[in-house]
Amino acid sequence: MKSKAKKDVLNEEQKLKWIGKSVKRIDGPEKVTGEQKYKTDYSYSNMVWGKVLRAKYPFAKIKSIDTVKAEAHPDVICVLTYKDIPGFNGFGIVTPDQPVLCEDVVRCTADAVALVAAETVEAADEALDLIEVDYEVLEPVTDVENAMLQGAPKLHKDGNIHSHVTIKNGDIDAGFDEADYIFEHTFYSPRQMHAFIETEGGWGRMEEDGSLVIECPGQYGHRDKLQIARALALNPERIHVYSSPNGGGFGGKDEITVQIYLALLAMNTGGRPVKIHLSREESVIAGIKRHPFKVTVKTGAKKDGTLVANKVRAVADTGAYASLGGAVIALAIEHASGPYTIPNVDMEGFCVYTNNGIAGAFRGFGVNQVCVGIETHIDMLAEKTGLDPIEIRKKNAYKQGDISSLGHVVKSSVGTIETLDKAAACDLWKNRDYYKNQVSEPWKKRGVAVATSFHGVGMGIGTPDYGAATIELLQDGKFKVGVAIEEIGTGNGTVYAQVAAECLKCDINRIVVVQGDTKQTLDSGTISASRSTYTGGRAIATAAPNMINLLTEEAANLLGVSVSEIELAYDRLVDAHDHTRFVTYEEIYESLHDKHRSKRVEGHFYLPKEKEELKNSGGAPHHLYGYMTHVVLVEVDTLTGQTDVIKVVAIPDVGKVLNPQGLEGQTEGGAVMGIGYTLYEDVLIEDGYHKTKNFTDYIIPTIRETPEIETIPVESNEESGPFGAKGIAEVVMIPIIPAIMSAIYDATGARVYHLPATPERVYQAIQESKPQSLISR
Amino acid sequence: MKTIRFTVNGNEVAVSSPPTKPLLDVLREELDLTGSKECCGKGECGSCTVMINGSSVCSCLVLVGQVENETVITAEGVGLAQNMDVLQQAFIDEGATQCGYCTPGFIVSAKSFLNQIEHVPTEEEVKTALGGNLCRCTGYTKIIKAVQSAAKLSITQQGVKN
Numbered sequence: 059m060k061s062k063a064k065k066d067v068l069n070e071e072q073k074l075k076w077i078g079k080s081v082k083r084i085d086g087p088e089k090v091t092g093e094q095k096y097k098t099d100y101s102y103s104n105m106v107w108g109k110v111l112r113a114k115y116p117f118a119k120i121k122s123i124d125t126v127k128a129e130a131h132p133d134v135i136c137v138l139t140y141k142d143i144p145g146f147n148g149f150g151i152v153t154p155d156q157p158v159l160c161e162d163v164v165r166c167t168a169d170a171v172a173l174v175a176a177e178t179v180e181a182a183d184e185a186l187d188l189i190e191v192d193y194e195v196l197e198p199v200t201d202v203e204n205a206m207l208q209g210a211p212k213l214h215k216d217g218n219i220h221s222h223v224t225i226k227n228g229d230i231d232a233g234f235d236e237a238d239y240i241f242e243h244t245f246y247s248p249r250q251m252h253a254f255i256e257t258e259g260g261w262g263r264m265e266e267d268g269s270l271v272i273e274c275p276g277q278y279g280h281r282d283k284l285q286i287a288r289a290l291a292l293n294p295e296r297i298h299v300y301s302s303p304n305g306g307g308f309g310g311k312d313e314i315t316v317q318i319y320l321a322l323l324a325m326n327t328g329g330r331p332v333k334i335h336l337s338r339e340e341s342v343i344a345g346i347k348r349h350p351f352k353v354t355v356k357t358g359a360k361k362d363g364t365l366v367a368n369k370v371r372a373v374a375d376t377g378a379y380a381s382l383g384g385a386v387i388a389l390a391i392e393h394a395s396g397p398y399t400i401p402n403v404d405m406e407g408f409c410v411y412t413n414n415g416i417a418g419a420f421r422g423f424g425v426n427q428v429c430v431g432i433e434t435h436i437d438m439l440a441e442k443t444g445l446d447p448i449e450i451r452k453k454n455a456y457k458q459g460d461i462s463s464l465g466h467v468v469k470s471s472v473g474t475i476e477t478l479d480k481a482a483a484c485d486l487w488k489n490r491d492y493y494k495n496q497v498s499e500p501w502k503k504r505g506v507a508v509a510t511s512f513h514g515v516g517m518g519i520g521t522p523d524y525g526a527a528t529i530e531l532l533q534d535g536k537f538k539v540g541v542a543i544e545e546i547g548t549g550n551g552t553v554y555a556q557v558a559a560e561c562l563k564c565d566i567n568r569i570v571v572v573q574g575d576t577k578q579t580l581d582s583g584t585i586s587a588s589r590s591t592y593t594g595g596r597a598i599a600t601a602a603p604n605m606i607n608l609l610t611e612e613a614a615n616l617l618g619v620s621v622s623e624i625e626l627a628y629d630r631l632v633d634a635h636d637h638t639r640f641v642t643y644e645e646i647y648e649s650l651h652d653k654h655r656s657k658r659v660e661g662h663f664y665l666p667k668e669k670e671e672l673k674n675s676g677g678a679p680h681h682l683y684g685y686m687t688h689v690v691l692v693e694v695d696t697l698t699g700q701t702d703v704i705k706v707v708a709i710p711d712v713g714k715v716l717n718p719q720g721l722e723g724q725t726e727g728g729a730v731m732g733i734g735y736t737l738y739e740d741v742l743i744e745d746g747y748h749k750t751k752n753f754t755d756y757i758i759p760t761i762r763e764t765p766e767i768e769t770i771p772v773e774s775n776e777e778s779g780p781f782g783a784k785g786i787a788e789v790v791m792i793p794i795i796p797a798i799m800s801a802i803y804d805a806t807g808a809r810v811y812h813l814p815a816t817p818e819r820v821y822q823a824i825q826e827s828k829p830q831s832l833i834s835r
Numbered sequence: 836m837k838t839i840r841f842t843v844n845g846n847e848v849a850v851s852s853p854p855t856k857p858l859l860d861v862l863r864e865e866l867d868l869t870g871s872k873e874c875c876g877k878g879e880c881g882s883c884t885v886m887i888n889g890s891s892v893c894s895c896l897v898l899v900g901q902v903e904n905e906t907v908i909t910a911e912g913v914g915l916a917q918n919m920d921v922l923q924q925a926f927i928d929e930g931a932t933q934c935g936y937c938t939p940g941f942i943v944s945a946k947s948f949l950n951q952i953e954h955v956p957t958e959e960e961v962k963t964a965l966g967g968n969l970c971r972c973t974g975y976t977k978i979i980k981a982v983q984s985a986a987k988l989s990i991t992q993q994g995v996k997n
Contacts, residue, residue, distance in 0.1 A: 086927035089935030090942060091919060092870015092910035099869035253971050255874045255882055255936040305872070305936030306971050338875045547934025547972045719930040719977075726974030727933065753879035753969065761965045764975040 076556040076566055077781045080719035084552045084571065085303070085545065096305050097260040097273045102331040106135050108262075108323045109182035110316070110334070111172040111189050112343060113164035116200075116413040116746025117211075118193040120162050120171070128174065128188035133181035136326040137189065138173040143322065145291030149314045151281070155214060156379035156416070158289050158318050164193070165213050165378035167747060168344045168416050175323045175332050198413035198746035202352065202373045205410050213378060213411040220376055221384035221409040223391050223676040227465035233367025233402025237358030239442055241435040245355070246812040247427040248740035249375075250348035251750075252420060253758050256305020258345065259335030262320030269296045272320055276301035277312040277419075279574050280542055280581040285314050286321045297321070302544040302574020304585075308731075309419035310345055311546075312586050313381045338752045346418030347741055348426070349374040349386055349409075355394070355431030358402075359439045363450040368463065370394040370405040372428055374417070381418035383409040385521075388676025389514060390424030395463035396432040397474045397512040397685055398454040403463050413746040419586060421728075422788045425513050426735060426795055430813075433509040433796035437803070448482045451510050458774075462679070464672060470682045471784070473711025473774035474510060477687035480770050481508050484707045487689050493705070494691075494805075502693050504704070505804030509797035510687040513789035516589045516665040518677025523589070523665040525597035526580035529558065529605045530658040531650070535643035536568045537605070541594040542582040544574035548787055549720045550590045556716060557595045557780055561602030564629050568643070580660065588684055588785030591716065593665060595780030601661025608659055612649050613641045666778050682776065684786045685711040688729070688794040691765075692801040699821025701802055703733050703765045710790060711772040714782030718771075721786070725769040728790025734759045735791070736798045737814050841902045843868065844912030854900025859883045861899045862909060870910035870939035874969070881968030884940040885909050891947035893967075910939030913946050921992070922946055925985035926978070933972035941968050945982045955986045 088094035125137040140147055140161040147161065148154040160169050172189050176182035199205045205218040212218060234240060260274025270292065276282045279301035287294040304311055316334045323332040336344065351374050358367035372390055376383030387407040395403050436454075440447035455474040456462050481487055490506035497504055517523040528540040539558045545551045555569040562568075572578050583593060606626055613631035614621045617639055625634045631646070633639035650657050666681045691705040708725035715721050738757045742749040750756045775782040795813070803809045808823035840849045843866060850865045862868040862885070871894055874882035878893040885894045886908040894907075914920035922945055925931070932938045948956070948964035956964070961982045970978065 080930070082927050083930070083932065085935070086932060087916035087919065087923075089932045089938050090910075090923040090926045091913070091915050092868075092939035092942075093916055094935055095869065096872075096936065099863075101864070101867065253969075255880065255934070255969065255971055256872070257874065304934060306934040308971070335873075338877075549933065723930050723933055723973060723977065726976045727972045728974070730974035731971070752877060753875045754877065758969060758971065759975075760967075760969060761975040761978065762962045764962075764979070767974060767976050 074560060076560045077716055079717065081552055081556050081566060081717055083549050084555050094303065096256055096303060097275055098333065098335045100261060100273065102263065105331045105333055106175045106177060106327050107179045107182045108319060108332045108334040109174045109186055110170045110319055111174070111186045113160065113167050113169035113171055114191065115164060115193055115195050116167050117196040117198040118164050119196065120160060120164065121192040121194055123172065124190040125172065127190065128185040131181060131185050131188060133177040134185045135175040136323065137185065138322055138326060142326070143289060146288045149285045149289060149318060150380055151313055151382050152384055153380040166413050166415050170319065173319050173323055175327050200412055200414055200746055202375045202410045202412060205412050206408065213413065218411045219408055220380050220411055221387060221676065222406065223388045224406040224674045225391055225464055225672055225678060226404050227463065228402030230367055230369055230402045230404035234358045236360070237366050238361045239439060240356065240358045241438050242356040243431070243434065243811055245353045245430050247351045248735065248814050249350045249743065250420060250735050250739045251342065251741050251756055252308040252310030252345065253756065254306030254308060254310055257336045257338055257341040258311065258315035260316065260320060261331055261333050262324030263331035264324055264329050269298060270321055270324060271298050272317050273300045274315070274317050274320060275304040275311055276317065277307050277544060277546065277586055278584040279544065279576045282314060282317050283576050286318055289318045290321055290325065298577045300575055304544055304546040307546040307585065308421045309586060312419040312584065313346055342741065342750060342752065343415070343748050346381055346416050348420040349376055349383060349417040349424065351427035353428055353431055355435065357432060357435035361443060363439065363443060363445045363453050365398055365400045365454045367402040368395045368400045368432060370428065370431065372407040374407065374409045375412050375414055376409050377412060377414045377416040379416050381416060383417060384676060386419070386424040388518065388678065390428045392464065392514065392675065392678035393425040393512065394428040394431065396429065397456060397510065398463050399456045399460055400454065400463040414743045415748065421731065422513065422792055425511065425792055429511045429792055430796045430799060433511070433793065434799060437507065437800045447508055448478050452478050464679050466668065466679045470778065471713060471774035471776040472685060473772040474685045476772045476774065477685055477709040477711055478510060480709045480772060481687045481689050481707065484689060484770065486691055486705050486707050498693060501697050502695050503805040504691060504693045505801040506689065506691050507797045507800035507804050508687065508689045509793040509800065511789060511793040512683045512685045513588060513792060514680030515592055515682040515684055515785040516587050516680065518680055519667055519671040520677050524583060525593035525663040526582045527594065527597035527601045527661045528580060528658055529601045531643060531647050533647050535647065536570050537562060538570045538572060539598060540572045540579040541597060542574065542576065542579040543590045543594050544585045546585050548590065549717070549723065550594060553591050553716050553720065554594055554598055557598045558602065561599055562605060563626050588788045591783055592779050592785045593663065595783060596663040597661050599780050600663050601659055604659035604661060609646055612646045616641045616645060616649055682778065682784055684784055684789045686789040686793050688797045690794060690797045690801050692798060692805060694802055694805045694820060696806060696824060699817035699819070699824065701737055701815060701820055703798060706765050706767045706794065707770065708767060708790065709770045709772060710786045711774050712786050713776035713779050713784035714773050715771050716781060716783050721771060722769045724787055725790045726767045729767050729794050730759045730764055732791035732794035733763065733798065735814065736795050738816070740814050839899055839903050841904060842906045844908055850899065852899050854898060856899050857895050858897040858899050858902055859894040862894060868909050868911055872936055872939065881944060882937050882940040884943045884968065886943055886947050889947060889950060891944045908943070910942045913942050920946065921988045922949065922985040925981040925988065929977045929981040929984060931973060931977040931981035937968060937970045941965065941970065941978060944968050949982070949986055949989065955983055955990065
C-alpha cells in the first residue's frame with residue numbers, strides 16, 4: 059500500500075506543470091524597467107506634503123505644545139496634535155501602548171508630537187521648527203537590566219517588564235547532575251535595522267464619497283485598516299488600504315509606520331491628498347529595529363554527545379513600546395533549545411521597556427538572537443569530546459513523532475537530519491581541510507563550521523491565523539486571484555499564480571494576481587511569520603475546486619450534458635465522450651454574465667495549531683516549523699580582525715520546492731542578511747539618542763561582500779501545505795549566524811560572544827585567546 | 836526659477852526649476868520618471884543611479900542645473916516592458932529582482948558598465964562596477980549572474996550582426 063501511495067505521488071509530480079518550476083516573476087518586467095509604481099511614486103496634482111515632529115528627547119514630560127506660530131506660516135495647511143485625534147490615541151499590534159501623537163510624555167526620539175501639512179516640503183520643515191514644545195527632561199532608562207530593577211523610573215504604568223515567559227520541561231537540576239560537560243556563556247546581539255531600500259511613506263486622501271484611502275506599503279493592510287479606524291473613530295468599512303507592493307519590509311513594515319499620520323492629515327486638508335515620505339535619517343530614528351538580546355545559556359551534555367540539560371535566560375530590549383516584543387521573546391524562548399530532544403530545559407525570557415527607540419518584528423523574530431547559545435555549545439562539546447559536530451546534532455535532533463525539548467510531540471514534517479546529512483556530504487564540508495588551506499594572504503586564517511536551526515511557520519497558539527483567497531472569472535477568460543497578503547519582494551504573487559494555474563489546469567498567463575488591497579481582497583493575515591506561501595497557497599488551493607465546480611456546471615449547461623460528463627482539460631472544459639466538443643472560459647463568463655450569476659468564488663483556510671499551549675510560554679508550541687542547516691567558510695585577517703565569508707552552503711527543509719529560483723532568492727538573500735547581522739550591523743544608541751544616522755554609518759553587505767552561495771533543498775513533504783510546501787523566509791538567515799561565529803573560532807581559536815563580530819571585537823578576541831607569554835612579549 | 840534644457844531618454848525636455856534642485860527630484864516630480872528612487876539621499880545606496888553622458892552617477896547628488904544640455908538616461912530609458920534591453924531580460928531570467936526598489940539603479944549601473952566593455956566580465960569586475968548599489972533582498976548572487984549572462988548574450992548577438 060505504502061509503495062503504491064508513493065508511486066501515486068510521483069505520478070502526480072510528473073504531471074505538475076507549474077509547481078516546482080522556476081517560473082519567472084510575474085512582476086519582473088515592471089520591476090526591471092522602473093515602471094512598477096510603489097506608493098510614493100504616485101502623484102496627485104493638488105497634493106500637500108506631510109511631516110512629523112519627533113520628540114527632542116528620549117524621555118521627557120511634555121509641559122506644553124504651542125502651534126500658533128507654525129499655523130501662522132502662510133504655506134501651512136494644518137498643524138495637528140493629540141487634541142486632534144478623534145479616536146483612541148494609540149497603536150500597537152498586540153498592546154497599543156504607542157501614542158499616535160504624544161500628549162504628556164515622550165519615551166523615545168521616535169515619538170511623534172505633532173503633524174504638519176504644507177504646500178511644499180520646505181514649508182513643512184519650517185513649520186516643524188516653529189512648533190514650540192516645552193519639555194521637562196527626564197533621565198533616560200537605557201540598560202535592560204537596570205530597567206528591570208525595582209527603583210528604575212517607569213516608562214509605563216505597569217512597570218518596565220512588558221512580558222515574562224517561561225518554558226520548563228523535565229528536571230533541570232537532575233539534568234545538570236548527570237552531565238559530563240557543562241558550558242555556560244552570555245551572548246549579546248545587535249540592534250539590526252531592516253534597511254529596506256524603500257523608506258516608509260505613502261498617501262492619505264479622501265474620496266468623493268467620503269471614504270478614506272491610504273496608499274502605504276505595509277505587511278497587513280487589513281490590520282492597518284483597523285488600527286487607523288481605532289485612532290480616527292471611523293467605520294473600518296469606510297477606509298481602504300492599498301499596501302502592495304513593498305520596497306522591502308523584513309518585518310519592519312509589520313507595525314503601523316505612517317498610515318495613521320496620513321489618515322489624520324488627509325482629514326484636515328480640505329480634501330487634498332497628503333504625502334509623507336520619510337528620509338532615511340528619520341526612518342532610522344522612527345522605525346522599529348530587531349530586539350537586542352542579552353542571552354545566558356547553560357548547556358549540559360554527556361560524553362557520548364547526548365544533550366541532557368539547557369537553561370536559558372534571555373532579556374530583550376523592546377525600546378519604548380511593545381509592538382510585537384512580547385511575541386518576539388516568546389518565539390525566542392520556544393526556539394532557544396534548538397530542534398533537539400533535550401529532556402531537561404528551563405528557559406525564561408523578559409521583554410523590557412527602555413528609552414532606546416522601538417524594537418519590533420524582524421525576520422527571524424527572536425530566534426536569531428537565541429540560536430547562538432545552543433549551537434555554540436554543541437561545537438564546544440564536539441571539540442571537548444572529539445565527536446563530529448554534525449553527528450552530535452543528528453544524535454540530538456528530533457524526528458517527526460518525537461518529543462521535542464519543549465516536551466511536545468512534533469506532528470508535522472521535520473527535515474533536520476536530512477539537512478545535516480546533506481551538509482556532511484557537501485563539498486565544502488567534506489573537503490574543508492583543503493578549503494581552509496587556500497588562504498589568500500599568509501596572515502589570514504580560514505575556518506569552516508556548521509550549524510542548524512528551525513523557525514515556526516505561522517502564529518503560535520492564541521493568535522488568529524487564517525488565509526483566504528478569491529478567484530474571479532474575467533470577461534477575457536482570465537482568472538483574477540485575490541490574496542490580501544502583500545508582495546514584499548519574496549515573489550509570493552508568482553507562487554500564487556503557479557498554485558492557481560496548477561489547480562485550475564490553465565496557462566499561467568491567464569492568472570492575474572491582486573494583493574494588498576483591502577477593497578478587493580479578503581483578510582488573509584500578514585506577510586510575516588514565514589506564512590505567506592503556505593497560507594496563501596493553501597487558500598488558493600481551497601478556492602480552486604469551487605471555481606472548477608462553477609465552470610463545470612456552466613459547461614455542462616452549455617454542452618447539454620451532465621456535470622459528471624465534463625472534464626477539465628488544459629485551458630478549456632470538454633465533453634468527456636467527445637473531446638471536440640468544448641467550451642472556453644470566455645464562453646462560460648458570457649453565459650454566467652447573461653444570467654446575472656456571480657463569477658467569483660472563495661477559499662478559506664485555518665492554519666493547523668497545537669491543542670495545548672505550554673503554560674506561560676506566550677503561545678508555544680507551533681504546529682509547523684521550517685528547518686535549516688548552514689555550512690560556511692570564513693577568512694579572518696589576523697592583523698585587523700576583519701572577517702570575510704567566502705562560501706555558504708544553505709540547506710533548507712522546505713517541505714516542497716514550489717519555485718527553485720524563488721527559493722534560491724530567499725536562501726541567498728537570507729544568507730547575506732545573516733552575514734550583515736553577524737559581522738557588521740548595529741544601530742548604535744547612546745543615552746537614548748541614535749548615533750547611527752544613515753547608510754554612511756550603518757553598513758549592510760554590498761555586492762563586494764557576497765559569498766559563493768549554494769542551495770541544496772530538502773523536501774520533507776508537509777502534508778498540510780500546498781503541494782507539500784512550508785515556509786522558509788526567516789530560517790534562511792538563522793543558522794548562518796552561529797555557523798559564522800564558530801567558523802571564526804575554527805580559523806583563529808578566538809570566540810566572539812558579542813555580535814556583530816566587528817574587526818575590533820575579533821581582533822580583541824584573538825589577542826585574548828593567545829597564551830599570556832605571547833601577549834606580554 | 837530657471838528654464839533648464841537637457842535630454843532624457845532620447846527626448847529633449849525643458850523644465851522650469853530652481854537650478855539647485857536635485858536631478859532626482861526633477862526626474863520624479865516634474866518628468867514622472869519614478870524608476871529612480873530616493874533611499875538614502877546622500878549617494879550611499881545607488882537607488883537613484885542615472886547615466887549622464889554615459890557615466891553612472893547618483894542623481895540625488897546632481898543638481899539639475901548641472902545637466903543643462905547634457906544627456907540623461909534612466910532605467911526607463913534602458914528599456915520599457917514592451918521592448919526590454921537584454922540586461923533587463925537577464926535580470927528577470929536569472930531572478931535578480933525581488934522587491935525591485937533598488938533594481939532600476941542596478942540596471943543603470945550595470946548598463947553603463949556593460950557599455951564600456953566588450954567582454955563577459957568576471958565576477959570580480961561585476962562586483963567592482965556595482966559596488967555602489969545596495970540591495971537588501973537578493974544577496975546579489977543572481978545580480979552578478981544576470982550581468983554576466985546579459986554580456987554573453989550581447990556579444991553573441993553582436994557576433995551574429997557582424
